[in-house]
Amino acid sequence: MSIKLNLYQSNSEHFSIWYGLKNYKSRNLENIFLTASGGPFYKTSLSKFKKIKVSDALKHPNWKMGKKISTDSATMINKVYEVIEARKLFDVNYKKIKILIHPKSYVHAILKFNNGLTNVIVHDTTMKIPIFNTLFLDSGHKLKTNKVDLDILNNLNLNNVNSKRFPMIKLLNFLPDNHSLYETVIVAANDKLVELFLNNKIKFTDIQKNLFKIIKKNEFQKFKKISPKNITDITNLNDYVRLKIDKNNI
Structure with missing residues (x-):
């Protein structure tokens, strides 16, 4: 089993992309759609975001x-991280990768190909399925799962992301096309800002603002x-960024 295969199957979205691409090449892709549930604040009034507590976010x-x-x-x-990962794993331009809100988390990826076909990968909200297929794909082993949920399929409720509600999505506009630090x-x-939030040092809205x-x-x-150039470049920069935040009392 290759390391690259493990990376593809490290979460449900990238497993689904990998599985949907089994009979295709990345160059045949028109778009990859990653789905996001919207988390606990998909319908929360924007006026209440400043009062969000740690317990609410969890x-x-x-x-x-x-x-x-x-x-x-x-x-x-x-989801920004997952777009970055998909870009690196599947060698697809950022412009081809989209994010859709899907509250039920039943659809994990949608692949639109240049031959007119679209693959929609669905499975239950459990990591047992990606992990099982990492170990036993095409081996004949079977995993007991729920029946296809027709109620969800008949009401997928897919929507574009509202950047006012989820401003972190705007980070995608800052990413360079090349692989960079x-x-x-x-x-x-x-990482550092979330740590501060979880320790009640900053507000929820301060995470994205800072x-x-x-x-x-x-x-x-x-x-x-x-x-x-190597892992040291990454770890050193990681430490430096965290230190800058500490020194500036953010």
């Missing part, structure tokens, strides 16, 4: 996850043109 409607990833889902930066700046800054402030600084913009 109440994901579909998945049981740790505090960090639950918060990333609530801000939807997790700028992604490390974004990840490191978000993140954009940080990545727009000239000292970090330069990393758009610098590719990582």
Whole structure:
């Protein structure tokens, strides 16, 4: 089993893309649509966002996850990460990758090909399916799962992301086409800011506000043109970004 295969199947979206591409080449893709549930605040009034508590952000409607990833889902930066991962794993231009809100988390990826066909990959909200297929794909082993949920299929409720509700999506406009250390700046800054939020040091809305402030600084913009040469480049920059946030008392 290759390392690359494990990366494809590390979460439900990238597993679904990989599975949907089994009989195709990436060059035949017109679009990849990743789905997002919208998390706990999909229908929350924008006027209430400043009063969001840590306990509120951790109440994901579909998945049981740790505090960090639950918060990333609530801000939807997790989908920004998944777009970056899809770009790197499948060698697809950012312009071809879209995000759709799908509250039920039943559709995990939609692949539109240049031959007119579209693959829609659906499965239950459990990581057992991607993990099972990592281990036993095409081996004849069977996994007991639920029947196809026709109620959900008849009401998929797919929508474009509202950037006012989820401003983190705007991060996609800052990403360079090349593989760069700028992604490390974004990840490191978000990690530190989420840590501060979970420790009740900043508000929920401060996560995205401070993140954009940080990545727009000239000292970090330069990393758009610098590719990582080794893991040390990444870890050193990660430590530096976190230290800058600490020193500026953000």
